[in-house]
Amino acid sequence: MSNLGTNLSAAAAKWRDNVALRCDGTAVTFAEFDDKAARVATLLAQAGVQPGDRVGLMMPNTVAFAVAFYGIMYRGAVAVPMNPLLKEREVEFYLANTDAAALFADSTSAQAAHDGAVSAGTRHRWILDDGGLDELIAGLPRPAEMESRADEDDAVILHTSGTTGRPKGARLTHAGLHRNAELTARTLICIDHNDAVIGCLPLFHVFGLTCGLNAALLAGATLSLLPRFEPSKALEVIERDAITVFEGVPTMYSALLQATSLTSRAAARTLRTCISGGTALPVQVINDFEEAFGCMILEGYGLSETSPVAAFNHPGKPRKPGSIGTPVEGVEMRIIDAQRDDAVSGEVGEIQIRGHNVMAGYWNQRDATAATINAEGWLSTGDIGRVDEDGYYYIVDRAKDMIIRGGYNVYPREIEEVLYEHPAVAEAAVIGIPHDTLGEEVAAAVSLRGGASVQAADLREFVRARVAAYKYPRRIWFVDTLPKGATGKIVKRGIAIPAAETIT
Numbered sequence: 001m002s003n004l005g006t007n008l009s010a011a012a013a014k015w016r017d018n019v020a021l022r023c024d025g026t027a028v029t030f031a032e033f034d035d036k037a038a039r040v041a042t043l044l045a046q047a048g049v050q051p052g053d054r055v056g057l058m059m060p061n062t063v064a065f066a067v068a069f070y071g072i073m074y075r076g077a078v079a080v081p082m083n084p085l086l087k088e089r090e091v092e093f094y095l096a097n098t099d100a101a102a103l104f105a106d107s108t109s110a111q112a113a114h115d116g117a118v119s120a121g122t123r124h125r126w127i128l129d130d131g132g133l134d135e136l137i138a139g140l141p142r143p144a145e146m147e148s149r150a151d152e153d154d155a156v157i158l159h160t161s162g163t164t165g166r167p168k169g170a171r172l173t174h175a176g177l178h179r180n181a182e183l184t185a186r187t188l189i190c191i192d193h194n195d196a197v198i199g200c201l202p203l204f205h206v207f208g209l210t211c212g213l214n215a216a217l218l219a220g221a222t223l224s225l226l227p228r229f230e231p232s233k234a235l236e237v238i239e240r241d242a243i244t245v246f247e248g249v250p251t252m253y254s255a256l257l258q259a260t261s262l263t264s265r266a267a268a269r270t271l272r273t274c275i276s277g278g279t280a281l282p283v284q285v286i287n288d289f290e291e292a293f294g295c296m297i298l299e300g301y302g303l304s305e306t307s308p309v310a311a312f313n314h315p316g317k318p319r320k321p322g323s324i325g326t327p328v329e330g331v332e333m334r335i336i337d338a339q340r341d342d343a344v345s346g347e348v349g350e351i352q353i354r355g356h357n358v359m360a361g362y363w364n365q366r367d368a369t370a371a372t373i374n375a376e377g378w379l380s381t382g383d384i385g386r387v388d389e390d391g392y393y394y395i396v397d398r399a400k401d402m403i404i405r406g407g408y409n410v411y412p413r414e415i416e417e418v419l420y421e422h423p424a425v426a427e428a429a430v431i432g433i434p435h436d437t438l439g440e441e442v443a444a445a446v447s448l449r450g451g452a453s454v455q456a457a458d459l460r461e462f463v464r465a466r467v468a469a470y471k472y473p474r475r476i477w478f479v480d481t482l483p484k485g486a487t488g489k490i491v492k493r494g495i496a497i498p499a500a501e502t503i504t
Helices: 006-014 030-046 063-075 088-097 107-120 132-137 174-188 206-219 231-240 250-259 262-267 283-293 366-372 412-420 456-464
Strands: 019-023 026-029 054-058 078-081 102-106 124-128 154-161 167-173 196-199 222-225 245-248 273-276 296-302 309-312 331-336 349-355 379-387 393-398 403-405 408-410 425-435 439-448 475-478
Touching: 006 030, 006 063, 006 206, 019 030, 019 063, 026 030, 026 063, 030 063, 030 132, 054 063, 054 088, 054 107, 063 078, 063 102, 063 132, 063 206, 063 222, 088 107, 088 167, 102 107, 107 124, 124 132, 154 174, 154 206, 167 174, 174 206, 174 309, 196 206, 196 231, 206 222, 206 245, 231 250, 231 262, 245 250, 250 273, 250 283, 283 296, 309 331, 331 379, 366 379, 403 425, 403 439, 408 412, 412 425, 412 439, 412 456, 456 475
Parallel strands: 019 222, 054 078, 054 102, 078 154, 102 124, 196 222, 196 245, 245 273, 273 296, 439 475
Antiparallel strands: 019 026, 154 167, 296 309, 331 349, 349 379, 379 393, 403 408, 425 439
């Protein structure tokens, strides 16, 4: 195994005329997919993008994303996937942090993408509307050959955040991404060229990239893309494309249940397997969904730093309610106690992971890498869990402060830094509060400077203008002071959450 792009060239040779990608009325065969990606590589070469250079990719789930991603692979460059909802300051950071040479962005993100790229000094910027990528590469020749890359070379840099809250670029390798996609296709969703997978999960996130795009491509299956998840649209696509595998986060399953009728349930009769990750899926939702749709949901666990799949409830094996299952093929997991020793069965501690799926490290952050991956290769997840006598793992809590809102990760430190930019704010603490459909909602407790005054609605809009729409705090309340420990550090567990009617 070398360049991840060889998976596409092999698929094009084997299933040339089969449909690889669908998006609304567009259908692209494996041969067409391969040809378009190769010509994107030529575009990059002509722009001076060299193997190993980083290229931003800021698009929703469209054919253009998939083509541009594999074009980046063909060129031997490194993809930096980015949420198209990001604002200018976020775009600038992602591109500057990786010293990106180029950016592909969707026209819906044009202003933020352009301004952020200019501020970051990114030399080449392609802002594309529908069909824009095809126009850009029309007439370009294929390169003589795909650029060679080593197994351990970076293929993707995905920005994530740990206990500090400052985004870090997880370096995912060609071999690590390939193997994670291969075992997903072969041992978890068990697909082949007769299957159709629905791409609801965003491709800029490693869950959608690995388990959706890369796994479907490896198996010769069709990936039907949804640029934006809407339950009625998803059900329409499931029926239209005879979808056999659905991949989503818990909020998607809840939304599908609420949107179903007898007609739509019958339309989804082709569904065979569903997988869920991102956050815990309530057992009642699992039971109701499986009863309604007559298919199986497999719940699992992983991180951006693990490519992402680390553990899953495997088909053909017993499933345990509330469990994330057992480690996937070639991956080890363990629970360690406060002394960093192996915990006994059933004891709660931090989850560590070791295997082919673990990232190469954080981009240009040697100390952060050393603090996360020890000399024996064990990656500390920051998640608290336990393992039972059968080897099934359970997530008990997250040691990190990360909030998961509707399947999207929100890092409190990032939002707190924006709040601190407001002249009226003295102190701020961002936390997650329970939400019936989203799992968690972003909330903030704020202490104002002496003599200062600001309305919660104004503060909310201040943050909203500076971060992606899913990140800003919908709930804000004011306090005289925030609870602190002996060292003066804010103690979030001591924050009192007021009754809903008093939160503005």
